[in-house]
Amino acid sequence: MIELEGLTKRYGDKVAVNNLTCTVRPGIVTGFLGPNGAGKSTTMRMILGLDRPTAGDVRIDGKHYDQLKDPLTYIGALLEAKAWHPGRSARNHLLCLAQSNGIPDSRVREVLDAVGLTSVARKKTKGFSMGMGQRLGIAGALLGDPRILMFDEPVNGLDPEGIHWIRNMMKSLAAQGRTVFVSSHLMSEMALTADHLVVIGQGRLLADTSMPEFIARNSRAYVRIRTPQRERLLDVLQQAGITAVQNGNGTLEVDGGKSEQIGELAARHQVVLHELSPQQASLEEAFMQLTAESVEYHAHAEAPPQAQAPARAQQQQWGADWRRS
Numbered sequence: 001m002i003e004l005e006g007l008t009k010r011y012g013d014k015v016a017v018n019n020l021t022c023t024v025r026p027g028i029v030t031g032f033l034g035p036n037g038a039g040k041s042t043t044m045r046m047i048l049g050l051d052r053p054t055a056g057d058v059r060i061d062g063k064h065y066d067q068l069k070d071p072l073t074y075i076g077a078l079l080e081a082k083a084w085h086p087g088r089s090a091r092n093h094l095l096c097l098a099q100s101n102g103i104p105d106s107r108v109r110e111v112l113d114a115v116g117l118t119s120v121a122r123k124k125t126k127g128f129s130m131g132m133g134q135r136l137g138i139a140g141a142l143l144g145d146p147r148i149l150m151f152d153e154p155v156n157g158l159d160p161e162g163i164h165w166i167r168n169m170m171k172s173l174a175a176q177g178r179t180v181f182v183s184s185h186l187m188s189e190m191a192l193t194a195d196h197l198v199v200i201g202q203g204r205l206l207a208d209t210s211m212p213e214f215i216a217r218n219s220r221a222y223v224r225i226r227t228p229q230r231e232r233l234l235d236v237l238q239q240a241g242i243t244a245v246q247n248g249n250g251t252l253e254v255d256g257g258k259s260e261q262i263g264e265l266a267a268r269h270q271v272v273l274h275e276l277s278p279q280q281a282s283l284e285e286a287f288m289q290l291t292a293e294s295v296e297y298h299a300h301a302e303a304p305p306q307a308q309a310p311a312r313a314q315q316q317q318w319g320a321d322w323r324r325s
């Protein structure tokens with residue numbers, strides 16, 4: 001387990017992490033969410049003893065990181081991709097880590113194989129792409145076969161196959177009974193991967209709950225209805241005391257989970273329905289709803305104002321560049 005107790009970090013006047021208390025448990029994937037600058041990386045750095053808390057405490061299986069003997073065998077972490085010497089090969093980088101943590105050299109081959117880097121094991125890492133870098137970072141985290149794994153934005157730079165691979169890997173690590181703590185900005189990805197969520201905003205804990213509970217608590221459930229007899233259905237619903245809102249696209253929406261009641265009313269009054277579907281907002285919508293007040297960095301427009309229209313020849317050149325890339 002990872003236990004945070006009143007964990008606080010100040011940088012001058014800035015409170016990056018504010019009295020954070022929670023427990024990250026084994027056997028599940030715990031997603032760590034928060035807007036930019038919420039304090040996720042700072043929290044992870046304090047867990048690994050890379051930053052000293054201003055107040056509070058953080059323990060890994062009951063101990064501080066610096067009390068762990070051969071720490072890589074307790075907790076493996078991917079914090080920053082490319083945290084290695086660029087002139088060293090992937091294999092040598094992992095061998096150094098293994099030797100300093102009492103891990104047998106044979107394990108290096110196993111983890112290189114597990115992350116799909118065997119064919120480039122002897123290549124210098126300076127030529128690695130972002131995705132290869134992420135894979136090498138993950139190999140380092142797995143090296144000590146630890147009970148606890150922590151990943152900061154692990155799918156950054158990975159292609160769809162890589163994203164699929166890491167999603168399944170995290171789930172199977174949790175299924176083996178390990179603790180998996182992972183931060184991500186990709187809500188759709190978290191919705192597929194995490195069982196439990198810890199959400200922070202401006203350093204404070206906003207939620208510590210299971211994924212279904214988080215969505216249910218922070219998002220609107222409603223029923224969407226399509227009917228060719230809209231006015232008739234509106235009358236029927238009104239008589240039953242149900243308020244329906246008309247949408248611009250011709251559908252009706254009714255708040256709450258009343259689909260059975262609406263279906264029965266429609267049948268009784270012989271109103272034809274083309275759609276009657278319960279809807280629940282996505283994790284992304286729930287997250288935006290919860291963190292709306294703690295977002296520090298706002299964009300002020302969906303698209304930047306248009307610069308002077310480029311000449312047609314220039315536009316064609318951009319098109320060509322885009323196709324080449």
Ligand SMILES: Nc1ncnc2c1ncn2[C@@H]1O[C@H](COP(=O)(O)OP(=O)(O)OP(=O)(O)O)[C@@H](O)[C@H]1O
Nearest residue numbers: 011014015016034035036037038039040041042043
């Ligand atoms: N070494 C530092 N010195 C001063 N301020 C810092 C330092 N490290 C982090 N901060 C500040 O602390 C806050 C939390 O930063 P942190 O990187 O932990 O957030 P985050 O949730 O990981 O953000 P992101 O999602 O953008 O990576 C930010 O306002 C950041 O500017």
